[in-house]
Amino acid sequence: MSHWRDQQTMSARFDELPDFALDRLGPLVRLLGNVGNFHDAARWIADLPYGRNSRPIDYRLVPIEQRGTCTTKHAFLAALSHEQGCPLQLLVCFFDMSGQTHPAVAETLARAGLASIREAHCLIGFEGKIFDLTGLPPSDPLPEYSDFARLPLDQLDQKQALHRGALAIWAEQKRISMPVQRLWSIREQCIRDLAGDKRQEERS
Numbered sequence: 001m002s003h004w005r006d007q008q009t010m011s012a013r014f015d016e017l018p019d020f021a022l023d024r025l026g027p028l029v030r031l032l033g034n035v036g037n038f039h040d041a042a043r044w045i046a047d048l049p050y051g052r053n054s055r056p057i058d059y060r061l062v063p064i065e066q067r068g069t070c071t072t073k074h075a076f077l078a079a080l081s082h083e084q085g086c087p088l089q090l091l092v093c094f095f096d097m098s099g100q101t102h103p104a105v106a107e108t109l110a111r112a113g114l115a116s117i118r119e120a121h122c123l124i125g126f127e128g129k130i131f132d133l134t135g136l137p138p139s140d141p142l143p144e145y146s147d148f149a150r151l152p153l154d155q156l157d158q159k160q161a162l163h164r165g166a167l168a169i170w171a172e173q174k175r176i177s178m179p180v181q182r183l184w185s186i187r188e189q190c191i192r193d194l195a196g197d198k199r200q201e202e203r204s
Contacts, residue, residue, distance in 0.1 A: 014039050016129060018086050026083040028076070031063040041080060045073050046133040051195040057156040069191075070122045070134040071159060077124060077133060079153055089125035092151040092159055094118060094166050095143035097190065102139060105190040112186045118170035119187065120163040122151065136194065 019039045022029045035041045051067035053059075059075035062068035068076065078090040098116035099106025109117060121143075124131040130145075147166070151159060167187070168180045176183070 014042055017042055017124075017126060017131060018081070018088075020084060020086060022080075023084060026080075028060065028080045028083050031060065033063075038081065038084065038086070042077055042133055045077055046135045048073070048135060049195075050134060050136055052191070057159075059153075059156075070132075071156060073133055073135070074122045074124050075153055075156060082153070090151045090153060091123045091125045091130065091148050092162065093121055093123065093145040093148045094163075095121060095145050096170075097143070100139070100141075101143045102136075102190075102194060104193045104196075108186065108189045108193055114176070114186065117183065117187055117190065118163075118167045119190075120159060120166065121145065122159070125150075 017039065019037055021037050022032070022035065022041065024030065029035075029041075032041055032044070035044055045062060045068070048062065049067045050069065052069055053061040053065050053067065053072055055061060056069075057071065057075075059068070059072040059079060062072050062076045075090055078088050081088040095101070095118075096116040097105060097119035099109055101116075105117075109115065121132075123145075124133060125148075130148075149162075164180060164184065167183055170176075171178065171180065171183060
């Protein structure tokens with residue numbers, strides 16, 4: 001996993017992504033039905049509801065189950081671009097998620113006594129710009145992303161270990177005495193909040 005420069009430009013414009021007709025022979029493009037070009041594929045994936053897939057790192061399930069997270073949506077689009085001969089970069093980075101950046105998690109964080117929690121996020125990188133096609137409403141202000149790294153498509157299972165390590169470092173720096181497992185449980189409830197799932201976190 002190699003580092004990507006932290007100095008980058010966020011873009012929400014689909015027309016700044018490369019566009020090309022989709023070769024119907026590719027196994028991933030066949031999952032998209034009648035979508036004809038990459039821009040339309042990116043818009044369609046971004047518009048799908050936010051939610052975990054039944055196999056959380058199997059990005060091929062995004063068009064089948066018609067939902068995905070930042071990891072699976074962006075991994076699918078990166079893999080689709082690779083299949084079509086135009087490799088985009090799948091990136092992982094970190095930021096402090098709060099009620100300001102993501103209002104849906106405000107109640108969970110307040111209940112836990114936290115102002116924020118360290119979150120991992122996947123994005124698409126192309127020609128020095130990053131693209132967030134997760135489909136969640138944009139926050140104002142945008143989160144301050146840092147510690148970018150390329151995430152190979154065959155190493156998606158490493159994201160959780162990277163995230164737990166970053167969470168432990170963040171907790172130490174913030175002098176938060178909660179065990180990492182407890183912080184992870186709070187983070188998991190935040191993800192359910194973002195997906196509109198109101199189940200309460202398990203208390204342990």
